[in-house]
Amino acid sequence: MQNKILVWDLPLRIFHWLLVTAFVVAYISEDDWLTVHVWAGYLVAGLLVFRVIWGIIGGQYARFSSFICSVSESKAYLIDLARSKAKHYLGHNPAGSLMIVLLLISLLLIVLSGLVLYAADQNAGPLAGMISSTYEHFWEEAHEIIVNFTVVLIIIHIAGVVVESLVHGENLVRSMWHGYKNNDQQD
Helix, strand or coil: CCCEEECCCHHHHHHHHHHHHHHHHHHHCCCCCHHHHHHHHHHHHHHHHHHHHHHHHCCCCCCHHHCCCCHHHHHHHHHHHHCCCCCCCCCCCHHHHHHHHHHHHHHHHHHHHHHHHHHHHHCCCCCCCCCCHHHHHHHHHHHHHHHHHHHHHHHHHHHHHHHHHHHHCCCHHHHHHHCEEECCCCC
């Protein structure tokens, strides 16, 4: 029997699945249900604030200090992965670390561009009255480009989870539900 250890704490798991849900709801409600879209966006904003705070004060594997690494470390990890020599990490591996940073930045840009667009298009939201409708088309295009870029990141993230699960013989999706991983390696 393998030794199991709690890696993904409950607040981090709730954050992850709420973020997935909020992003999907915002994505599919884009044109048809603006109110739902906006509230899903507000939820994403709140979740990002939580994640930054939890990245500072949360559990060992949730803290940014435990997994943030350089781009060169992420690149080296991916090369090792392609050569079937990738080290197994209990927490985030270097490629996962880079993806988390990219996703958080991308989601922040979505929220910011969405708030500006909402103000320019509907004269609503916290920026209402501060943004001219003159640049509405620009902000609409910017918001859409960032969303589409984020979808590409999400697809890469899911592919990485599948590859990592297969290479290291663990079900990372299941781990993100119950929080436990096999503790048969050194971090």
